[in-house]
Amino acid sequence: MASSDSENSDNSESSIELGFVQRLEIGQQWRLHRCYFPSKIGGKPAWLNPKDIPKTDDLKCSLCGKAMALLLQIYAPNDDNSDTFHRTIYVFCCKSESCYEHNSNIPFRVLRCQLSKDNEFYDRNPPDYESPEYFKSCKNFIEVCRVCGFAGNKTCSRCHKASYCCKEHQTLHWKFHKVTCGSDSHDSTAGVDDGFFAGDLMFPEYEIVMETEESNSCDVLSQDELPEANGQFSPSELEQFANVNLVGQEFSSFRKITATSPDQVLRYDKAGSPLWCSGDNKLSSDKVPKCSCGADRYFEFQVMPQLLNYLNVQNTIDGPSIDWGILAVFTCSADCQSAGQSYHLEYLHKQDFEQIQS
């Protein structure tokens, strides 16, 4: 891992993992509890380190000042390093459309958290992934806000069980909580979600499942033959609503490579290189900001535009909207740990589709 010899690897097998959205069935919410080490979209963060969690102030949008929402989190352990036996990357973003600009990464933030095999939070043995009861054996460390999932140091004055980060979130939750307040059926010791969902504050929640990309040896589809999957943006739809021509060599190969799995929302290719969607605003590896520890950062994964279809975001032609071509995430090649800090800032580069007004 820390050695950076992987860039010129002549390994001919594709090692790219693709992420797909998996809708949770009712009653399956437990699958996204942190003790199962989930990869997921939206909802509250499932904090890998449940004790030293980021403050809401650390995740405020620097443009509008509002708290950012979890876009997704990816469980990506690195077996080469004993410090990264468990490892999760979190991508947060602002929910205000007005903070989004072409090719601007300002409303995004990426955090990395990792743990060694011996840690105070999880057993050395893997969890029972199929057991809906397993999470109950998982100890809670600090109370999190029942609305947003960040540290909650205020509790309901009646039951003293429900925690909140602020008065606003308590008020928001009251209609829901008053039914169980006092007779709390909610098992707060395990920190399981009580099912309350604040749609204005967070994105809908889904599981992410990963599959290895099939090698792309099939005949190249012509533009007319590209699949237009249900509910997805096909390239022609993208062109229509953005009123742009999508052109260029990068876009053509983007289209070609993603055509075999048009539903992919994530491409994981650690130490590989991003699949650019445009010739504009590519980031060369020497321009990727180094980690605060001094080590180079390398590419780890990219979020694809298909994810937008699952986020309940408005897409408008006029004015800003929450969207992107790709979001490329770069992480510290040394997976550094600094004392007293459990969540490390990493780097995200946003590349939008090239817009040539027709």
Ligand SMILES: [Zn+2]
């Ligand atoms: Zn904002």
Ligand SMILES: [Zn+2]
């Ligand atoms: Zn809160």
Ligand SMILES: [Zn+2]
């Ligand atoms: Zn209460």
Ligand SMILES: [Zn+2]
């Ligand atoms: Zn570092």
